[in-house]
Amino acid sequence: MNYLxxxxxxxxxxxxxxxxxxxxxxxxxxxxxxxxxxxESHTSWFEExxxxxxxxxxxxxxxxxxxxxxxxxxxxxxTHTAEVSINLNPLFxxxxxxxxxxxxxxREFRGETNVALTATIQKINTSSIKCFLNVGFFFENDDNDxxxxxxxx
Numbered sequence: 001m002n003y004l005x006x007x008x009x010x011x012x013x014x015x016x017x018x019x020x021x022x023x024x025x026x027x028x029x030x031x032x033x034x035x036x037x038x039x040e041s042h043t044s045w046f047e048e049x050x051x052x053x054x055x056x057x058x059x060x061x062x063x064x065x066x067x068x069x070x071x072x073x074x075x076x077x078x079t080h081t082a083e084v085s086i087n088l089n090p091l092f093x094x095x096x097x098x099x100x101x102x103x104x105x106x107r108e109f110r111g112e113t114n115v116a117l118t119a120t121i122q123k124i125n126t127s128s129i130k131c132f133l134n135v136g137f138f139f140e141n142d143d144n145d146x147x148x149x150x151x152x153x
Contacts, residue, residue, distance in 0.1 A: 003063055005100045007108050010057035010070065015046045017089070018059075018070050024090045030125040056082075056109055060101040068092040071105035073117075081116045082109070084151070086128065098131040106135065106151070117151035 010018070019042040021027060037045075049055045054075040062068045069088040076083070086102055106117070119137055121128045122145060129147060133139075137149040 005060055005062060005068075005097065005104050006064055007058040007060045007071070007101070007104045010050065010059045012047070012050065014057075014059050014067070014070070015043065017067050018042075018046065018057075018087075021070065021087050021089055026090065026093070027087055030122055030128065056112065058105040058108055060104060062092070062097070066092075068097060069101045071102060071109075073105075073109050075113070075115055079116075081118050082113075084117050084119045084132075086131070093127075098127065099134050102131060102135050119149040119151075120146050121149065123147055 019037065019039060022031075022042070023036055049057055049072075054077065056073040056075075058071045058073075059067055060069045060071070067089055069086060069092065072085045073082040074085075075081070084102075084106070086098065086105070088098060088101070117137070118140075119132050121132065123129075123142065132149055137151050140148045140150050142148060
């Protein structure tokens with residue numbers, strides 16, 4: 001398949017899409033918090049996220065047209081790390097796009113700042129685990145519910 005994946009910083013125009021993707025049933029099952037997010041709560045969080053210098057939100061596009069996912073990087077200044085998460089537009093799951101989206105988002109993020117990357121993934125989320133491992137993350141440790149990963153470029 002011949003396609004182009006691009007990423008850019010999220011804007012207020014992306015808020016509704018990201019909210020809808022977050023409230024998708026599969027997304028909720030795989031998220032650390034499985035609750036529905038109200039529009040009001042999301043709007044407040046999203047507006048604060050766009051202002052937060054320690055949060056980077058990148059929206060990915062397929063062939064510069066269709067929004068296919070979002071990657072979030074939350075910087076912890078104490079540990080000089082950024083926790084990475086990804087969520088795909090449900091219409092684009094199982095299309096082998098996750099690794100390319102994550103790779104492009106990391107490349108863009110690394111162009112803006114250079115901190116170590118980590119990820120926390122539910123053990124049942126085998127698709128995300130595979131995606132993160134395939135782009136250079138490695139297993140650090142685990143607990144009852146989660147696996148913890150670090151990035152090795």
